[in-house]
Amino acid sequence: MSYVDEVYERVVNQNPGEVEFHQAVKEVLDSLKLVISANEENYRKMGLLERIVEPERIISFRVPWVDDNGNVQVNKGFRVQFNSAIGPYKGGLRLHPSVNQGILKFLGFEQTFKNSLTGLPIGGGKGGSNFDPKGKSDREVMAFCQSFMTELSKYIGADQDVPAGDIGVGAREIGFLYGQYKRMTGLYEGVLTGKGLNYGGSLVRTQATGYGLVYILDEMLKHNGKDLNGKKVVISGSGNVAIYAAEKAQQLGAIVISLSDSAGYIYDESGIQLDLVKEIKEVRRGRIKEYADVVKTAVFTEGKGIWSIPCDIALPCATQNELDIDDAKELKKNGCFAVAEGANMPSTRGATDYFLENGIYFMPGKAANAGGVATSALEMSQNSQRLSWTFEEVDEKLHDIMVNIYAKAADAADRYGVSGNYVAGANIAGFEKVVDAMMAQGIV
Ligand SMILES: NC(=O)C1=CN([C@@H]2O[C@H](COP(=O)(O)OP(=O)(O)OC[C@H]3O[C@@H](n4cnc5c(N)ncnc54)[C@H](OP(=O)(O)O)[C@@H]3O)[C@@H](O)[C@H]2O)C=CC1
Numbered sequence: 380m381s382y383v384d385e386v387y388e389r390v391v392n393q394n395p396g397e398v399e400f401h402q403a404v405k406e407v408l409d410s411l412k413l414v415i416s417a418n419e420e421n422y423r424k425m426g427l428l429e430r431i432v433e434p435e436r437i438i439s440f441r442v443p444w445v446d447d448n449g450n451v452q453v454n455k456g457f458r459v460q461f462n463s464a465i466g467p468y469k470g471g472l473r474l475h476p477s478v479n480q481g482i483l484k485f486l487g488f489e490q491t492f493k494n495s496l497t498g499l500p501i502g503g504g505k506g507g508s509n510f511d512p513k514g515k516s517d518r519e520v521m522a523f524c525q526s527f528m529t530e531l532s533k534y535i536g537a538d539q540d541v542p543a544g545d546i547g548v549g550a551r552e553i554g555f556l557y558g559q560y561k562r563m564t565g566l567y568e569g570v571l572t573g574k575g576l577n578y579g580g581s582l583v584r585t586q587a588t589g590y591g592l593v594y595i596l597d598e599m600l601k602h603n604g605k606d607l608n609g610k611k612v613v614i615s616g617s618g619n620v621a622i623y624a625a626e627k628a629q630q631l632g633a634i635v636i637s638l639s640d641s642a643g644y645i646y647d648e649s650g651i652q653l654d655l656v657k658e659i660k661e662v663r664r665g666r667i668k669e670y671a672d673v674v675k676t677a678v679f680t681e682g683k684g685i686w687s688i689p690c691d692i693a694l695p696c697a698t699q700n701e702l703d704i705d706d707a708k709e710l711k712k713n714g715c716f717a718v719a720e721g722a723n724m725p726s727t728r729g730a731t732d733y734f735l736e737n738g739i740y741f742m743p744g745k746a747a748n749a750g751g752v753a754t755s756a757l758e759m760s761q762n763s764q765r766l767s768w769t770f771e772e773v774d775e776k777l778h779d780i781m782v783n784i785y786a787k788a789a790d791a792a793d794r795y796g797v798s799g800n801y802v803a804g805a806n807i808a809g810f811e812k813v814v815d816a817m818m819a820q821g822i823v
């Protein structure tokens with residue numbers, strides 16, 4: 380059995396039931412086979428693969444809080460500190476009922492390679508809770524966040540582990556978490572990113588994941604003789620990533636015709652009115668269906684099915700495994716020629732392979748959505764220097780980082796004889812830097 384297959388088997392046996400983690404590890408290991416076989420003896424001697432698939436530490440804790448009816452609620456809290464070879468652990472916190480240790484391990488594993496691709500000194504981590512912020516009052520969200528941070532504050536710090544937002548964690552939650560960290564530790568430091576602009580946040584962090592996604596998409600299209608102008612774009616989700624991907628796509632001349640949430644999707648052939656979406660989602664915390672109640676050209680359809688809308692470009696920006704092989708076939712049949720992942724692992728392995736085998740330009744999440752964490756790292760730099768850069772400065776740096784990520788993924792794919800396969804390219808380029816650092820630091 381090859382070293383890669385041996386390690387994958389070990390991951391499945393030692394992490395039973397953690398199917399998303401198995402899926403993420405398999406995709407990365409499969410695309411590293413060529414790199415690994417060229418260095419197998421050395422990697423085996425150093426236990427490199429066995430170490431790279433094992434989180435350095437998982438913190439798991441109880442999060443008790445009191446709801447508005449005076450009842451005690453208890454949630455599970457986690458922080459997976461996956462890999463610190465190239466910098467302090469860095470990655471978001473997810474608040475969603477589906478959160479469990481396996482999902483956070485898959486996200487922490489992906490984050491390690493994504494963060495490496497940014498070229499910035501950040502290791503990989505992820506955390507969160509099965510708490511559902513939907514339908515909770517501000518006071519309940521604050522009570523949860525304070526309890527969560529009371530425990531988490533023991534394990535994080537500006538040079539140790541720097542969490543941020545992910546699904547269910549936006550400016551409101553980061554504010555509550557930051558306030559409690561300061562109260563617990565007495566430190567005013569860059570321990571979280573995505574902070575408000577008045578207390579150490581960076582301009583562009585709110586927009587960064589969505590903007591970065593469209594910057595790298597544009598770069599991929601340019602290198603393949605295409606552009607965004609006049610193209611019909613379908614985007615799933617209507618949260619932070621989806622909204623700012625739509626904004627940048629519109630700025631570059633595309634027509635965004637669809638958005639969704641977990642209840643269903645809207646289709647507006649005249650182009651989505653983003654100011655209204657922001658009002659519904661960011662101000663009222665409402666449902667995407669409300670858009671169709673106001674805009675007469677729009678139709679709301681309940682349930683799944685967003686990928687059956689004919690489009691040129693698809694941007695999955697909601698959650699993992701939201702796009703399967705049947706969706707991929709439907710997209711291709713309807714003329715879609717490019718897919719870039721704003722979410723983490725939104726395409727199943729079957730869908731990813733279908734895109735690669737059927738000539739669809741495909742940019743995987745760990746490259747395509749790296750603009751968020753890259754801008755978080757820029758926030759860390761500004762906090763360390765006690766400086767704030769302008770919107771234009773940060774946006775230009777973000778753009779350069781995304782162009783560089785494209786170049787790294789394309790170059791690694793070329794070097795290993797799989798030109799145009801940005802999945803392999805991103806995995807290889809992300810892996811190389813982490814591995815160099817791990818080999819240099821000995822068996823730790
Ligand atoms: N925020 C960031 O900077 C980054 C985020 N990402 C990834 O992007 C994705 C979206 O994150 P973000 O926009 O921040 O999160 P938000 O919480 O802002 O928005 C999430 C959106 O996805 C939908 N969604 C979530 N879970 C499901 C589900 N199980 N089924 C269907 N729809 C779902 C939500 O709908 P509903 O409201 O109905 O639940 C909502 O519209 C995630 O995969 C995240 O890991 C990646 C890099 C950085």
Ligand SMILES: O=C(O)CCC(=O)C(=O)O
Nearest residue numbers: 470471543545751752755
């Ligand atoms: O900004 C960050 O640190 C985290 C972003 C994130 O969670 C992600 O890249 O998936």
